[in-house]
Amino acid sequence: MGAFRKPLAFLKRDFLINSSYKAAFLFQYGSIVFSVLTFFFIAKLFGKNVSSYLVEYGGDYFSFVLIGIAFYGYLSTAMGSFTEAIGKEQSCGTLEVLLLTPTKISHIIGYGALWNFFFTSLNVLVYILLGILFFHFPIAKINLPAVIIILILTIISFSSLGIISASFILVLKRADPINWLFSGVSRFLGGVYFPISILPGWVQRISRFLPITYSLEGMRKAMLLGSSIKDIWPDISALILFSVIFLPLSIWGFKFAINKAKKQGSLIYY
């Protein structure tokens, strides 16, 4: 239990802080409802006309896009939460006193992002539940072990990118090429709103360099078609490869950034 005390303390702190802003909490869920409704009616508008591109995902645009927007949340959370963890402490004026405690800065940033991941998971659940309860989102074929494996690998590979992004922010303060590259480009090329097979061939090849492409592909196949781990192994192995490359790189980059910021004297400035 001792090992969990600090992460739990961060979760409790962020719950208490966030629950004091009840209106923002409610608006967040209101916007999820409107987002689901928007895509439901877009799907209704096109009917089955888009199905040729969607055959490999079961043929239903609403189910396709619901998974896209729900799980894209993990990418934006991973890309933003680690830097946000530093920024929030800085704006509260607590970064300095927190860095003075015998808690490693990597833990401060990691635990500080936990609430956002928890909240994103809650959002994903709400998206999927709304889809199931009101819009006939299919769950009969779902392969839960495959979904869990894809989810874990998604969080690891996206978080590695988020940690690299936080390292840039620690040193450069504002300019963060990683966040721009992966958040912005992934939304367009990663197959969030449409299947990448609709894109020109050379653009599709670029999208193969983005972890979100494999994450969404694997997730859709496991959720909508009930594909087995063996069936989605190409997506799983790609995500493992991204994790193996980016995780050590992110840890090294983060240590380098901390050391540089401590030497610059800019660790406490955001």
Added chain:
Amino acid sequence: MIIEVNKVSKKFIIRKNLIEALCHPFKTRTVLALDSVSFQIEKGESFAILGPNGAGKTTLIKILSTLILPDEGKVKLFGYDLKTHSEIIKSRIGLLTGEERNLYWCLTGRQNLEFFGTMYNLSKKQISDRINELNNILEIDDWDKPFETYSVGMKQRLALARCLISDPEVIFLDEPTKSLDPGSAHKVRNFIKETLVRKLKKTIFFATHQIDEATQLADRIAIISQGKIKACGKIEELQREWKVDKHTSLNDLYLKITG
């Protein structure tokens, strides 16, 4: 010696504006914040670093409290090298600044202390006992209201409680009375002198630009100007070193030393 500072220097790079960056892209401008600073502090001592704004006091406190790495020189706390043993050092020090915002405003006083106590690896029981002890020392009337609703003076007491939650051996104070009215500042100074130094035997290192604060609280004073320690010792030692008579006030001596 509990703190040993040996020839510590620190330079900061000054950010270039657009014109400078275009005209001299490879030239860096630096400012010398600390210039070969050396001193030692004994256990239980109250030591003041006195100097004008921008003299390097805060930089020195941030180096001693592990937030900034020096460019040159060696710093040891409790016999541990600051560069290699910062985690051990951090568990034995506390820092209080004069800033009003250093606790979470939406959390209550108690919730803040529980959070920071956990960060210092204290158990639930230890935190609860410590809050009771601090209640006796600091006389905080209500621990269970949001931090933002406390008065400025009470906020500073809670910040002190946060600083003392881990029962640190060395306490760094960076202009602790900066944002307080004269009455509250007087109470904080009394608390530092009577409780922290005399009763609890803490080692105190504090930065100030207020001469009366240094006189009232410090056993020894280091006068710093433009990153250099110009004089260090008890007031009578400084008077002898700077060849002024013993009735010369610290104020006059300070003006003479800092030019």
